Amino acid sequence: MRLWSYATNHCQPPEPFGSPATFVPYTVAAVELPRERMVVLGQLDAGVDPAGLEVGQEMELVLGTLYEDDEHEYLVWKWRPADGEAA
Numbered sequence: 001m002r003l004w005s006y007a008t009n010h011c012q013p014p015e016p017f018g019s020p021a022t023f024v025p026y027t028v029a030a031v032e033l034p035r036e037r038m039v040v041l042g043q044l045d046a047g048v049d050p051a052g053l054e055v056g057q058e059m060e061l062v063l064g065t066l067y068e069d070d071e072h073e074y075l076v077w078k079w080r081p082a083d084g085e086a087a
Contacts, residue, residue: 002031003053029042
C-alpha cells in the first residue's frame with residue numbers, strides 16, 4: 001500500500017459540527033491498494049507529522065478511535081508510514 005496523495009484540513013466545520021475550542025487540523029491520506037486497484041481515503045494516525053510524508057512511500061493500516069460515548073468506542077481506519085518514518 002503506497003501513499004497516493006494527502007492534504008491537511010485547516011478549515012473548521014461550522015457550528016454545531018465544530019467548535020473553535022476543540023478543532024485541531026487533521027491530515028487525510030489517499031492510499032493506493034494495488035491488489036484491489038483502488039485508492040482509499042483515511043485520516044493519518046495520531047502523532048504522524050505530515051511534513052515527513054512522501055508520495056509513493058509504503059503505508060500501513062491501523063485502527064483508531066473516532067469517538068466514544070458512555071456505551072461504545074467507535075473505531076475507524078487510519079494510516080501511518082509502514083517504516084515508522086514521519087512519526
